[in-house]
Amino acid sequence: MIDPGKIIDKAKLANHKDPWAKREQWRSHPAFSKMTQFKSMFPGFGIASGLFAVYLVYDHFSGPKAKH
Numbered sequence: 001m002i003d004p005g006k007i008i009d010k011a012k013l014a015n016h017k018d019p020w021a022k023r024e025q026w027r028s029h030p031a032f033s034k035m036t037q038f039k040s041m042f043p044g045f046g047i048a049s050g051l052f053a054v055y056l057v058y059d060h061f062s063g064p065k066a067k068h
Helices: 004-015 034-039 045-062
Strands: none
Touching: none
């Protein structure tokens, strides 16, 4: 039978062979991925462009009618 204590001990030893490994783990966190950084570059862009489109539709249909 597999002893879970030995597996955990081996995992701890593998992570701490490099003294800076624990301090470098944040780099592989999903919050710092390229896609997350790209999405957070313009936080309100999606809402703003949707509201602008609604404004344009409203302006088109409610504006004064041209009498040419």
